[in-house]
Amino acid sequence: MAPDRSTTPAVTENGSRRWPVALAALAVTATLVIAAVLLRPEESAPTAAPQSPPSAPSLVVGDGRTVTLLSLGGSATDALLDRVAAGLGDATEQVERFWGTDWTREITVVATDSPAQFAGAAPGAPAEMAAVAVADSVDTDRRVASGQRIVLGPGAGRMSDAALRVVLTHELFHYAARADTAPDAPRWITEAVADYLARPAPDATTPPVPAPVALPADSDFESPEPGLSQAYDRAWLFARFVADRHGPAALRELYRRAAGRHMEAVDTVLRDVTGADPGQLLQRWRQWLAEPR
Template sequence: MVAAAAVLLRPDASAPSSAPPSAAPAELIVGDGRTVTLLSLGGDDTDALLDRVAAELGEATARVEDFWGTDWNREITVVATDSPTQFAAAAPGAPAGMAAVAVADDVDLDRRVATGQRIVLGPDAHRMSDAALRIVLAHELFHYAARTDTAADAPRWLTEGVADYVARPAPSATTPSPVPSALPADADFDRPEPELSRAYDRAWMFARFLADRHGPAALRELYRRAAGPDRVPAEDALREITGAEPAALLQQWRQWSAGPR
């Protein structure tokens, strides 16, 4: 099982067990002719949530295709769960309390094939606002799209930062932006709130900085070079793509974060 997590909602956990769907899966077409299967494992909350997902998924797909291109899985499956037990069964090994997670049963990076891919929505996902749901869907859909181009040991500041770059709108010019001290370590993405949100924010800000200074194509190339199956160290990829030393880039990032954008 391969997983990529999004937003932490609450820290409860349950033992896994199987649960049948409450209704036959619904289907729709989005983006570049992709087939979406929406599967509800619960009741009123999950059915209503999937109605909202159906309304938002077209825009989320467009965001991913605009950044990443169209060469990725033609079928998208979204599963809505109604309890921690259902979530644990649909996303084995994923941390409890997540808003959503993109998982796959198996990934063959050499053949660029992922089996059993799905986005699993947590039991509290229906509480999200439309804006939050829109971000979570695009974030997880990027992980879904990039699954066969992402090494298991890819740096999480890069995988999560790029996913958030695709998903999150830029803040307004008047929104305060804390000046970062350093990129988050992989372990920072396993910490409880509020440290978890700070890790995502720093990764997102660095991805935004790179795209702003060097262009979205450079950010995409950095992902492929430093997070792909034949990845090189991120420091080397940054030098190749930006022409700057990593230490100098971090200093530029801090200056960029402190100034108007």
């Protein structure tokens, strides 16, 4: 089943973002709130700041990664983060199976309850986004991304569990790959792989897409809706095609070489991992798309 694009991330997020001072102050209280929710779900959130320093939430996922959940919207976002806590383990394991385990050990998720909170936590991100993964700074030479966080928009609480799982996995892949992704990496590749990991495989219920006349390109992502959703769909289906025909390792190699810090030419990498030139590849992709599911 294809997820409703309105509940999946429409845009992502490269480059530097600044963590606002105001948010840092909010985050201290927010950590306390969600820690209380996680550890004592039957109790209401505290209304006054406790006297002792905050303790980290006791949530560990995947290969021993520590999760910090920041609830900026009180009970509304506490409930959303409970659902995030329940689904983040599976999302992490999905990312680790594909990408490996050599990525940051800390995962931070911020839930917002208003456009202003979302803008504060994810400056520059379009207000209508369900979620975005941002970082304060990225140093690909040292393989370090600072201030990384997944920020959930004020509408995220209305997502179904299935849609939330897609969004979390998609953003978590960006998060995991951030320190190894060139700031100017081809967007179609970063989105293709994130959606490959996050979305269910296409089946008989997946709406057909028009036979493509070209391989995916970043210019596809410059269109307003519905063109933007179609760009995501095309990139996703191309990633599916590569993984189906050549294996997930080939798709990972495409990402690491064509979107990684040494960014090789996409056509060269595609030829290496598929054995086909762009024209042949387009033909094979069209044939794959036309196969019954």
